[in-house]
Structures are given as C-alpha cells and as structure tokens.
Amino acid sequence: MITSSLLIPALLVLSSLGFLGWGFLQARKAGRVGILAWLQAVVLFLPWVGFFGLFWLGIQINFGILLVILLATTGAYIWLGRLLREAAGEQEKRLRERYRAELEARRQRGEAGGDGHGEAMPPPIAEMQAEALAIPEEDRQKLQSLFGIDTFFATETLPFRQGVLYRGNLRGDPDIVFQALNERLQALFADRYQLFLLNDESGKPTVLVLPSDRDPFQARKLPIAISIVLMVLSFAAVYLLVTPSSVNAFSPEGVSTALPIAVGVLFTLFAHEAAHRWQAKRYGVRLSSAFLLPLLTPIPVPPAGFAIYPGTFGSLTRLDSPPPSRRALFDIAFAGPAVGGLVSLGFLLVGLALSGVANQAGPLTVRPADLNVLVGIFVRLLLGPVTDSQFVNLHPLSIVGIFGLQITALSLLPAGQLDGGRIVQAVYGRRTARITGIVTLVLLGIIGIFVPWYLYWAVIVLLFARTPERPTLNEITETDSRRDALAILALFAMAAILLPLTPQIALRLGLGG
Incomplete structure (x- = not known):
C-alpha cells in the first residue's frame, strides 16, 4: 500500500x-x-x-x-x-x-493568377465578412502584397478576431519568412498592424494580421494601487509569520527578528522581477505591474520550532505585448526564476554556514523532517548529521534563502501564465502547455489534501493564471537545445525544492534516527 x-x-x-x-x-x-x-x-x-x-x-x-x-x-x-x-x-x-x-x-493548367511577377495571389479579401473586421478595405487590398512564392503562399483568407487570417504553405525557414513578412508590413503600415506566424488547430502554418490597437490576447489591466496593496499584504504576511509566537510582533525583539527576514524575502522577489524586466526590455516586450500574492490562510504551526512557509506565493506579471518568438518568451520566463533562485541559494548557503544544531526548540528552529530535499542536502553538507531529537537552529539569512527557493519553485510550476507554464509553452507549444497546466492543477488539488497551502495555490492558479500565455509573434520557430536542457533543469529544480524529505531519504542523509 x-x-x-x-x-x-x-x-x-x-x-x-x-x-x-x-x-x-x-x-x-x-x-x-x-x-x-x-x-x-x-x-x-x-x-x-x-x-x-x-x-x-x-x-x-x-x-x-x-x-x-x-x-x-x-x-x-x-x-x-x-x-x-x-x-x-x-x-x-x-x-x-x-x-x-x-x-x-x-x-500550366492556367489556374494560377498573378500580380505581374508570376506569383499566385490569395482569394479576394473583399469577399470576407467586412463587418467582422477592423481593417479598412484599402488596407486589406494592400495586405495581399505581403505574400509570395518565396515566403508564404496564401491559399485561403478568413476573418478572425477583427483581423485577417491567412492559411497556406510556408516557403522557407520560419525565422526568415517572419522577418520578411514583418518588414513588408512595417513598410506598408508602420506600426498600425501586428503580424503573427502561427500554427492552426491542425498544425498547419497560418498568418494572422491584427490592428495594433485591438489586441485580443491582452488581458484587462488592473490598477497599480492593487499591486501596492498586495505588496503590503505580502510583506505583512511574511513579517507576522516569522515573528516568534512568544513575543509581540512590534516589540524590539520581534522587529529585530522578523524585519530582516521580511526585507530579505522582498529583495529576492525584487531580483526575480528585475530579471524578467531585463529580458523583456532586451526583446522590446512590455510587462504589467507585478502583483504579489500573500499567503493569507492560517497555517498550522508545529508544537515546537518554526513553520517553514514563505507567507507569499511570489508574484504574477502579465505580458502587455507579444514576445517576438518562443525563444524570447523562454528567456523572459526563465530569467526570473534563474536570478531569484541563485540569489536565494546564496542566502541559504551563507545562512546555513552561520546556523547550527540545537538540542531544544527555539524561535527559529526546525526539525529535519520539516525540510525539503534540496535544503536537507545542504544542511547535511554544511552542518553534519542531525538526529530526530535535535533541531536545526536557522540563521535569518538561511530562512530568507529557504523562502526564496520555495517562491521560485512555485513560480516554476508548469501551469498557465506562471513562469513554468511559459517555459513549457516556449519549448513544447501552447497545446502541450494547456495539457500540463490541467495536470498541474489536478496534482495540486491532490497534494492539497495533505498540505493545505498547495490547495490554496491551486485556487490562485485556477483564478488568475490557468490559461496559457498569449502566442508569440513567431509561434512556429522552436527553441534550441540549450533552452530545452535549461527547461528540464528548471523543472527538476522545482521538484527538488517542493518535495519534502521522506524518512528513508532523511536517514540516508543523516538527518534522523
């Protein structure tokens, strides 16, 4: 059993x-x-x-x-x-x-029309349902000149989300074709329209042209005041969670213990978010404000020692403009967990070097069984064996590192518009990202039976980030082997951080018995 x-x-x-x-x-x-x-x-x-x-x-x-x-x-x-x-x-x-x-x-059969250059043209756009489009007739006629035998051979034209959808055959490398089509579009209309190179439901290449001011993939913007309120709540949740239960939260002892940890956790979140924006600026992608998600549900504190719960699930950031490619989407999504994770790991290692083993519970002590796999390995390497009757007396820096790694791992869950979901979408496509998102939600629900705060996180994902990220401008060109390998590494790092120690592994590591 x-x-x-x-x-x-x-x-x-x-x-x-x-x-x-x-x-x-x-x-x-x-x-x-x-x-x-x-x-x-x-x-x-x-x-x-x-x-x-x-x-x-x-x-x-x-x-x-x-x-x-x-x-x-x-x-x-x-x-x-x-x-x-x-x-x-x-x-x-x-x-x-x-x-x-x-x-x-x-x-040879005389079935191909031409434009003076021997290139077949798509069916007349004027035959489409004009009332469903936000593109004037004159512009629709000009759009016909985008395509040719050397780029994309359009065979069918349809209205789609106030824009024009072209189905046909791709005639070359997707990167080169997209660049050529986009340059022609910019020469004709400047920034009035956006061009997407996509795969349809059957996996065939399509070109979608939309007015730039009518983006159907952009979510409704939220006031920045909500972002500020959530940040304050997240800071307060972390502060109150790490305050020893035996002291007043706003006494000198409470402030000296909880304030550095809360500030350190916010610093790791800032590093995470700054890395996202660094890569977004590199690719010319606009990001929304970051919305921190506080852990507001009551968490049961163990009878002795310190409860390792971060007090926040990290932040959600929406893409306000489409990334140019799946590689750009990967780089934007991966940069946050990579930088935030490395900063948190640095806090953890320095903090564990300043930590120790105690024979009785204290305000910032944990049992070996409360650690996860990754932290347990570092505790064993830096502090040596710890028995079941002993406690790990954590330095505040190590707590910042543990919280930061947990937040990083949560952001790497392969669901919807989380960083992990965006990474899966960039590497494997939107269809796979949609499936992995459903599987992740189901697993979070099952795990939530045993660990209640995972169930809360499942509800957060279901409400705010369940759908895959918006498509990139060039959805056909895939990522490279280096990014594929980094995606696998990120998913395994997530598992190593979120999975708790079993008694068998704890004994193997010398953290029990």
Whole structure:
C-alpha cells in the first residue's frame, strides 16, 4: 500500500511517464522528425525521473554509475540532435520541391493568377465578412502584397478576431519568412498592424494580421494601487509569520527578528522581477505591474520550532505585448526564476554556514523532517548529521534563502501564465502547455489534501493564471537545445525544492534516527 509520503513521488513519476507516452503519440504524426525529437526528450528526461524516483525510495546510486549515465545521455542527446537536423533539412527540401511542382502544375493548367511577377495571389479579401473586421478595405487590398512564392503562399483568407487570417504553405525557414513578412508590413503600415506566424488547430502554418490597437490576447489591466496593496499584504504576511509566537510582533525583539527576514524575502522577489524586466526590455516586450500574492490562510504551526512557509506565493506579471518568438518568451520566463533562485541559494548557503544544531526548540528552529530535499542536502553538507531529537537552529539569512527557493519553485510550476507554464509553452507549444497546466492543477488539488497551502495555490492558479500565455509573434520557430536542457533543469529544480524529505531519504542523509 502506498503511504502518503510516497503518494506525491508516485504521482510525479507516473505523470512523467504518461507525459512521455502522450508525447510519443503526438510525435508519430510528424514522422521521423517527430520521433527523433521525442527520443531527445526521453534521453534527457527519463534518467532523471528514474534517479529521483529511486532517491525518494531511499535507493542510493553509485556516483560512478550516475556519471556514466549522464555522459551517455549527453552523448545520445547530441547524436540525436544531429540526426534531427538532417531529417528536418531533408523534409524541408522535399516540401519545397513539392510546392514548386504544385505551383508549376497550376500555371500550366492556367489556374494560377498573378500580380505581374508570376506569383499566385490569395482569394479576394473583399469577399470576407467586412463587418467582422477592423481593417479598412484599402488596407486589406494592400495586405495581399505581403505574400509570395518565396515566403508564404496564401491559399485561403478568413476573418478572425477583427483581423485577417491567412492559411497556406510556408516557403522557407520560419525565422526568415517572419522577418520578411514583418518588414513588408512595417513598410506598408508602420506600426498600425501586428503580424503573427502561427500554427492552426491542425498544425498547419497560418498568418494572422491584427490592428495594433485591438489586441485580443491582452488581458484587462488592473490598477497599480492593487499591486501596492498586495505588496503590503505580502510583506505583512511574511513579517507576522516569522515573528516568534512568544513575543509581540512590534516589540524590539520581534522587529529585530522578523524585519530582516521580511526585507530579505522582498529583495529576492525584487531580483526575480528585475530579471524578467531585463529580458523583456532586451526583446522590446512590455510587462504589467507585478502583483504579489500573500499567503493569507492560517497555517498550522508545529508544537515546537518554526513553520517553514514563505507567507507569499511570489508574484504574477502579465505580458502587455507579444514576445517576438518562443525563444524570447523562454528567456523572459526563465530569467526570473534563474536570478531569484541563485540569489536565494546564496542566502541559504551563507545562512546555513552561520546556523547550527540545537538540542531544544527555539524561535527559529526546525526539525529535519520539516525540510525539503534540496535544503536537507545542504544542511547535511554544511552542518553534519542531525538526529530526530535535535533541531536545526536557522540563521535569518538561511530562512530568507529557504523562502526564496520555495517562491521560485512555485513560480516554476508548469501551469498557465506562471513562469513554468511559459517555459513549457516556449519549448513544447501552447497545446502541450494547456495539457500540463490541467495536470498541474489536478496534482495540486491532490497534494492539497495533505498540505493545505498547495490547495490554496491551486485556487490562485485556477483564478488568475490557468490559461496559457498569449502566442508569440513567431509561434512556429522552436527553441534550441540549450533552452530545452535549461527547461528540464528548471523543472527538476522545482521538484527538488517542493518535495519534502521522506524518512528513508532523511536517514540516508543523516538527518534522523
């Protein structure tokens, strides 16, 4: 029978294997290219799933064997990447040859119209439902000149969300095609319209042109006053949570204990948010104000020691303008957890170096069983073995680090418009991001049965960030191998931070018994 301590890792391992199985079914539709891409994910993902599964069960793997596995999977990943590039090149070549043959056949039959340059034109835009569009007739006629045999061969034109949707065939590298179409659009209309290169429901390339002032993907803006109120509430929640229960929160002792921790947590959040904005500015993307989410539900405090709950779930930030590509979306989403996580890790390591082991509970002490996997490993390395009857006497800096890492891990949950959801969308696409978001919400609900604040977080995600992020301007071009590997690393870091220690792992680490 699976106990509650094994339910979470069992669900994670099963969901990971199910995700790989679903990925295989989707990859088969793309032929050899899809299978090779799926195999890349398997060799990068599956060994870590097995490693964490065995680690959670308390089964120790020899370091030499682990090193061999890592080297083998890295080599296999590079080799499969070479085969994937070759297969994709061959497929692209065959598609271009087929498109040229189809166009030549049309010309010979006299079915292809022209514009003086021998290029087939899409059906007249005037035949669309004009009342559904916010684009004048004159501009719609000019839009016909965007397309050609060397970029995107439009075969069907439809109204879509007050704009124009073109279906057709992509004639070259998506990056080059998007750049060419966008440059032509800018030359004709300056910044009056935005152009999206997307895949439709069946996976075929489409071009969407929308008025810049009528963005259907942009969410309703919230007053900045709400952001300020939430920041104050989050600061107060952290402050009150870390104040020792035996002292007044606003006494000199309470202030000296709680204020540095609350300020430190806000600093990690500031570093997280600043990294987002640094990358957003690099790509010319506008971001909304950050909305901090305080943990307002009552948290049960253990009879002795300190409750490790951050008092805030971090912040939500919306994209007010579309990223130019999926790579840009990845960089914007990944930068926050990367910088915030590194800053928090620095606080943790310095704080643990100043911490110690105590034989009785104090205002800032925790039991080894209250730690997560990642923090438990660092406690063992820096403080040595800790028995069940002992406590870890945490320095305030280490508490800042623990809280910062927990907030970082929560932001990496692969759901909706969280950083993790955006990373999944950038690497695997909107359809996969939508599925992983549903799975994440279900898992949060199940885990919430045992850890109530996860259920609260599930409600927050469901209300404010359940849908995938808006599409990028160039949705077809995928991310590269480096970003794919960083995405996997981020997801495993999230798991290592959020998963608590089981008794088996605690004993292996020397944190119990």
